[in-house]
Amino acid sequence: MEPPVKKQMLEEKEDKNGEANLNGFNIIKVLLNDAKSKRVHVHGKFKGSDEDAIITMVKTPFSEESIKSILTSDTTLTLEFQNDIYGQHSAHTNPENNIITTQIIKPATEKHLMKYGDQKVFLLNESAEDYRTKTLPYLTNQKFSINWVYNILDHKTESERIVYEDPDKKNGFILLPDLKWDGKQVTDLYLVAICHCRDIKSIRDLNENHLPLLKNILNKGVEAIKSKYGVEKNELRVYFHYQPSYYHLHVHFNHIHYDVGGISVGKAHLLTDVIDNIENIDSSFYGKKCLPVLLREQDPLLPILQNPL
Amino acid sequence: MEPPVKKQMLEEKEDKNGEANLNGFNIIKVLLNDAKSKRVHVHGKFKGSDEDAIITMVKTPFSEESIKSILTSDTTLTLEFQNDIYGQHSAHTNPENNIITTQIIKPATEKHLMKYGDQKVFLLNESAEDYRTKTLPYLTNQKFSINWVYNILDHKTESERIVYEDPDKKNGFILLPDLKWDGKQVTDLYLVAICHCRDIKSIRDLNENHLPLLKNILNKGVEAIKSKYGVEKNELRVYFHYQPSYYHLHVHFNHIHYDVGGISVGKAHLLTDVIDNIENIDSSFYGKKCLPVLLREQDPLLPILQNPL
Numbered sequence: 274m275e276p277p278v279k280k281q282m283l284e285e286k287e288d289k290n291g292e293a294n295l296n297g298f299n300i301i302k303v304l305l306n307d308a309k310s311k312r313v314h315v316h317g318k319f320k321g322s323d324e325d326a327i328i329t330m331v332k333t334p335f336s337e338e339s340i341k342s343i344l345t346s347d348t349t350l351t352l353e354f355q356n357d358i359y360g361q362h363s364a365h366t367n368p369e370n371n372i373i374t375t376q377i378i379k380p381a382t383e384k385h386l387m388k389y390g391d392q393k394v395f396l397l398n399e400s401a402e403d404y405r406t407k408t409l410p411y412l413t414n415q416k417f418s419i420n421w422v423y424n425i426l427d428h429k430t431e432s433e434r435i436v437y438e439d440p441d442k443k444n445g446f447i448l449l450p451d452l453k454w455d456g457k458q459v460t461d462l463y464l465v466a467i468c469h470c471r472d473i474k475s476i477r478d479l480n481e482n483h484l485p486l487l488k489n490i491l492n493k494g495v496e497a498i499k500s501k502y503g504v505e506k507n508e509l510r511v512y513f514h515y516q517p518s519y520y521h522l523h524v525h526f527n528h529i530h531y532d533v534g535g536i537s538v539g540k541a542h543l544l545t546d547v548i549d550n551i552e553n554i555d556s557s558f559y560g561k562k563c564l565p566v567l568l569r570e571q572d573p574l575l576p577i578l579q580n581p582l
Numbered sequence: 583m584e585p586p587v588k589k590q591m592l593e594e595k596e597d598k599n600g601e602a603n604l605n606g607f608n609i610i611k612v613l614l615n616d617a618k619s620k621r622v623h624v625h626g627k628f629k630g631s632d633e634d635a636i637i638t639m640v641k642t643p644f645s646e647e648s649i650k651s652i653l654t655s656d657t658t659l660t661l662e663f664q665n666d667i668y669g670q671h672s673a674h675t676n677p678e679n680n681i682i683t684t685q686i687i688k689p690a691t692e693k694h695l696m697k698y699g700d701q702k703v704f705l706l707n708e709s710a711e712d713y714r715t716k717t718l719p720y721l722t723n724q725k726f727s728i729n730w731v732y733n734i735l736d737h738k739t740e741s742e743r744i745v746y747e748d749p750d751k752k753n754g755f756i757l758l759p760d761l762k763w764d765g766k767q768v769t770d771l772y773l774v775a776i777c778h779c780r781d782i783k784s785i786r787d788l789n790e791n792h793l794p795l796l797k798n799i800l801n802k803g804v805e806a807i808k809s810k811y812g813v814e815k816n817e818l819r820v821y822f823h824y825q826p827s828y829y830h831l832h833v834h835f836n837h838i839h840y841d842v843g844g845i846s847v848g849k850a851h852l853l854t855d856v857i858d859n860i861e862n863i864d865s866s867f868y869g870k871k872c873l874p875v876l877l878r879e880q881d882p883l884l885p886i887l888q889n890p891l
Contacts, residue, residue: 296655308643308770332641334617368674538850
């Protein structure tokens with residue numbers, strides 16, 4: 274709790290600057306509106322000010338206390354429709370029960386405006402021919418450095434972070450924690466297996482010759498995680514990205530409860546599915562398949578895939 | 583929009599059943615409180631009733647309209663702290679600007695209570711043989727009612743919510759907003775296409791005979807959404823669930839930016855992928871494929887799939 278004196282001082286400052294008075298706030302643009310997290314970033318100017326401002330508003334999560342207060346006569350329900358045992362309503366409740374957390378950045382710089390802006394994402398389909406005639410030539414011309422991957426494989430960097438290694442040049446790999454994981458709890462467990470073989474760019478290149486490599490990564494990776502972290506195979510999500518963020522074959526291992534970005538259909542491909550598709554459906558599955566591709570508005574690959582050659 | 587007369591009738595019905603009067607609602611247990619999506623499922627009983635009920639409350643996403651209404655003198659800000667150019671506030675606004683979508687299930691069965699509870703999740707693989715020998719017999723013995731689906735298909739309920747219908751008995755379908763979408767902004771657009779054909783349980787049943795149906799749902803569904811909501815095909819995620827929550831073939835249509843639950847690999851299957859797999863890889867793909875299955879701890883199917891026959 275804040276001492277009341279300090280609070281009062283802040284309120285006076287606030288009034289003086291007019292920062293917290295929304296009367297006459299002029300909206301320039303909604304930078305981002307995230308429906309899942311109920312968060313919005315709004316660019317605008319306060320009344321009588323020339324400075325750019327960003328207002329971030331987030332609906333608060335429910336708390337035990339607010340649930341109790343809402344589920345009372347404090348709240349009015351309006352029935353939208355009823356179907357069998359299911360009724361859909363709109364609830365109006367006391368503002369006290371339903372606060373909106375609000376952050377104001379003022380003055381906001383160009384960098385803030387970019388940081389809080391939205392980039393549209395598009396879902397396209399890449400046929401096998403698109404890959405050969407468009408994506409592959411684009412990738413080959415790119416100079417994305419993957420020296421950092423070779424540094425890991427050569428034990429030049431991060432060798433102290435290695436959780437498991439099979440040094441075989443053809444079927445071996447290195448397993449280590451992803452940078453997004455602090456390693457402190459298994460609920461957000463995230464490791465990556467990087468294969469030693471240097472000529473497999475992505476799942477597009479995979480066929481029956483790679484089954485020993487794929488099964489090796491699955492079996493030994495899962496085993497190493499179980500032994501070190503106590504997480505079982507059926508609690509792991511083991512997958513590739515397509516398109517990947519770098520073109521050297523690697524596999525993501527997450528805890529199944531961890532809703533990290535990049536696990537959605539159209540982006541993630543389960544290792545077990547990849548093995549099954551090659552082994553039991555068609556050995557050249559990934560050379561034939563039309564693969565979904567999620568691309569951001571500013572990705573250079575987007576116009577290449579969208580436009581005819 | 584609903585005619586006012588009907589609305590009034592519903593309100594009278596509502597008062598009679600006392601379903602929408604929260605006065606004296608007795609909370610038994612908070613089944614799930616998801617801080618990320620601001621969603622809560624509460625098990626309890628209405629005053630004077632012995633029936634179990636589940637109240638689901640979700641904070642609504644911001645809409646263009648609500649942002650405009652909130653960023654006015656309608657809203658009171660209380661400064662929490664100020665650090666350099668960053669100010670943190672609590673906002674109290676008019677309840678009209680900050681509605682809580684509320685679903686009431688009454689009477690709720692044991693199955694509903696399980697479905698809405700928080701549980702561990704496991705990722706298993708269901709081979710084609712597992713499906714035939716374990717899953718299918720289990721499903722056939724289940725008595726989970728899908729009357730509410732037939733009510734929609736027969737225009738008995740929710741007919742005013744239908745966005746598009748192709749009445750063809752073989753290849754037709756009804757497209758309507760999912761209950762999770764309030765329809766107020768396209769950022770969380772969520773519609774469902776329910777096919778008229780009543781003998782397709784899930785993607786497991788699909789083969790080349792269903793290509794006309796699948797392409798019809800894809801093409802006409804996308805067209806209807808573009809025409810009504812202005813959202814383009816490459817901004818939509820169009821997919822099935824496997825396992826689905828009910829065994830009558832239906833397709834989910836989301837805005838690609840909307841990270842709703844159930845879009846992860848291992849649960850969601852893109853309609854375009856399903857069509858491509860059947861048409862270009864193997865016409866009996868889904869009769870052969872080993873499919874991933876995400877199951878909650880208490881799902882009766884879990885021990886059935888885990889154990890040998």
